[in-house]
Amino acid sequence: MIPNGYLIFEDENFLDSTVAKMNALRKNGQFCDVRLEVSGRELLAHRAILACCSPYLFEIFNSDVDSRGVCHVTFEDLDPQAVEVLLNYAYTAQLKADKELVKDVYSAAKRLKMERVKQICGEYLLSKMDCQNAISYRNFASCVGDWHLLGEIDGYIQEHLLQISDQEDFLKLPRLKLEVMLEDNQNLPSNGKLYSKVLNWVQRSLWENGGQLEKLMEEVQTLYYSADHRLLDGSPLEGQTNIFGNDDHIQFVQKKPLRENDHRQLNGSSSSNLSPSSTPQSGKPEWKYIASEKTTNNTYLCLAVLNGVLCVIFLHGRNSPQSSPSGTPCLLKSMSFEAQPEELEQKLLLPMHYARSGLGTAELDGKLIAAGGYNREECLRTVECYDPLKNCWMFIAPMRTPRARFQMAVLMGQLYVMGGSNGHSDELSCGETYDPHADEWTQVPELRTNRCNAGVCALNNRLFVVGGSDPSGQKGLKNCDAFDPISKTWTNCVPLNIRRHQAAVCELDNFMYVIGGAESWNCLNTVERYNPENNTWTLIAPMNVARRGAGVAVYQGKLFVVGGFDGSHALRCVEVYDPAKNEWKMLGSMTMARSNAGVVLLGGTICAVGGFDGNDFLNSMETYNPNTNEWSLYIDAFAAQRLSNGKGLKPALKD
Structure with missing residues (x-):
């Protein structure tokens, strides 16, 4: 057909034919610009193809200054056959592996950060699990640190321990x-x-x-x-x-008396007597x-x-x-x-259906809402809702626009999301709001400036959007805008003292706090406080650790700043700010590092969900118990904290 004078033709065989030809070129070593050396075996491929399916290789190729020559990448600890399986998958979208090779394919996919392949391999292993191999499967899952796989295997062992x-x-x-x-x-x-x-x-x-x-x-x-x-x-x-x-x-x-290093061991920050392996x-x-x-x-x-x-x-x-x-x-x-x-049974807190980093989170009607984010493959529209009483995640209406690198806030009983990235254009100006009674999202007036990685906070019945980065490549803005949900209009506020993006933002005692972030890519430990009464920003005591992509929650009049990225590593460390003393103090660290995670106060319990640990995108959740100054991946810690709150126990946050 030629509607409106345009020629439109779809060749149904083109993609299959092109894929087959590309794979043939790889096998023949033609036009290959990547040489993978895997445990002594050489494998040739095309850089563009591998960059599309392996975020790990994308980062290597992207950092290669001389992009014109053949790129060499060496892996001494991967199985060549397993990597060959992944290459075939990259070129054909078909995953074919002998059952004896699936564990090696899983390990290679984990190293190359191919999340979908890792998930498929894990599901395959679970489908083949029986009483004879359950122990070896559990040892494998523990070695690779797959908490979801461990939970499934432990459930099977509980039911079949006799056999x-x-x-x-x-x-x-x-x-x-x-x-x-x-x-x-x-x-x-x-x-x-x-x-x-x-x-x-x-x-x-x-x-x-x-x-x-x-x-x-x-x-x-x-x-x-x-x-x-x-x-x-x-x-x-x-x-x-x-x-x-x-x-x-x-x-x-x-x-x-305890030995010199026992205090560190009791806090879980020192190595054990057993070997790391x-x-x-x-x-x-x-x-x-x-x-x-x-x-x-x-x-x-x-x-x-x-x-x-x-x-x-x-x-x-x-x-x-x-x-x-x-x-x-x-x-x-x-x-x-x-x-x-x-x-x-020590039940794990049930993980989200999707791994998410750069997601928006909030507490709404006693439930934790986790929206959007990215998981290496795409930016997400889906929104999940966690019920702490049932320890389960449910899907609610998806957002109108896929987005990540944004924050979410509750204003007048509704959720608001603004800006972010959809994975195609760098920054978004659009926003939307969720009505829990209608279970639907509707658009709100756009921001005046496209931006992602901005902080979002509800204060005095207005929605504030602070800092972020814009499409012109300026990483770190001073902009502060306020949205009135009644008049549906945006107004400018006085700008920040310091440019920053990926800052943690929250409200406490009628002040808005903007914590850390980065100016360009230099991580900040500085903190600013906004007074809406006189429209001013004031620098307060800095954090102990410079970090961007951290989460923040308010608990008993204090700010708890969780995880983030220090410019080199994803962080496990947590610190708390006491506004009465204008000082920060370090707390017990999370069970795993999390940058760009969601942090929410849910039922008196601080929850951290999702994020990126430096290697993997996470769908897990953990909770903090201030009475013990510990984080836990288990539902019993959540229940114990609720019980403690019911008894009126005060958290052990003493000097």
Whole structure:
């Protein structure tokens, strides 16, 4: 057809033909300008093709000053066959790999930051998992630090522990043998609190005595469980120290002074006694209960992760002297699983459906809203809603425009997003608002300046958009604009003192705070406060760490600044600002580094969701408990914080 005088023709075979020819050129080494050296094997390809599918290679090619010659990239730790599979995928969009090669393809895709391939490989592994390979699959997932894969595998192990315990891989796992002395007529409790106490006992034993986990497993360890549910270190007749208090509060009483570096270890910021190869690559080493079964009367078999090492814990309770436990017990197939799953299982906070960085987040009607963002492949329109009571994510109406590198705020009960990037044009001027009652997004008047990476904040029934970067390449603006939702008009405010983009912005006590960010690409630790009464910006005390792409939440009158990027690395560190003292203080670090993540106060709990850890885009969420100054990936920490807030406990944020 030739409508309006234009010739329009679609060749349905063109793409298939071109793809086949490009792949043939690669295999013949024609016009190739990339040479991949993978464990001694040479693979040729075309730079433009690889740059489109591998963000990792794109960054290498983009930083290559001499782009005219052949680019050399060397990988000593990848399987050449796995990389060949990824090359075929890059040219044909078809992923074909022998089942024995899938793990290597996963590892190569993770290195090249090919998220979709990594996801497909993970789903394939789960579909092929059975009782014989579950242990090896879990070791693989732990090694690559895939928390979603770990959660799925742990759920399978919990349901099939009896069958898995018969497998050779299970019998080869390191074993910790604990003999628990009981008072007369007592039995070991078969609930999650006992296993939680045991894991904490192992941690304290390593920290206090300076030993290694392997040494702890060389002989039977004797504990004592009293009638009032206390777990004691050794026989009470020997006068040993009480390690744990009641069921609700775990307390440790030192038997001798802590070693010099124990304070850092207790905060999770120092390396463990075990070798790094035994711990996951992302986040803290795991300390986790997985599953247990009763084997005989007063004998339990527990599978747990101790400092990143998958171990079998053999718990044996006795009332009178007898032979110590040894070997792996024979499970009684007729025994039922006694413990309640909700007591035993440390459930992970459910991840988002999509990994997202540069997303917009906000709390609305008791739920966490996560909108847009990017995940290497594209900018997203989708919006997810997290319900903390159900620990689940649901989709709500998508935004009208795909966007990332933006912030979101709640104004008069509605969500507002402004600017950002859609992945095609550098910056957007459009904005939209979400009505939760109608479940729909509508446009709002455009910004006067296209920009992304701007801060957004609701203050005095107006929406403020601060800083950002513009299409002219100016990274770091001083602009501050205010939107009136009633008149639907924009007005200019006095500009910032310092140009900045990717700053964290929030409202506290009728002031607006703009925190960190970057002027061009130089990260800032400076902080400015806006007073709407006299339309002025004032510089206040700077942060301890310069950072851009951080998140911020307000809790009990203080600002909590989370993660970000310092110019070299994604950050785990967190700091808090006390406006009464005009000072910043460092807090406990997150379980993993997150830049351009979403940070929200949800039900009295500070949540960090998504972001980028320096290697991977994240869909996980973690929460901060100010009473313990710790972050957790588990739902029980969320529940404990809500319970603490209900009891009126004050957070442990003391000088």
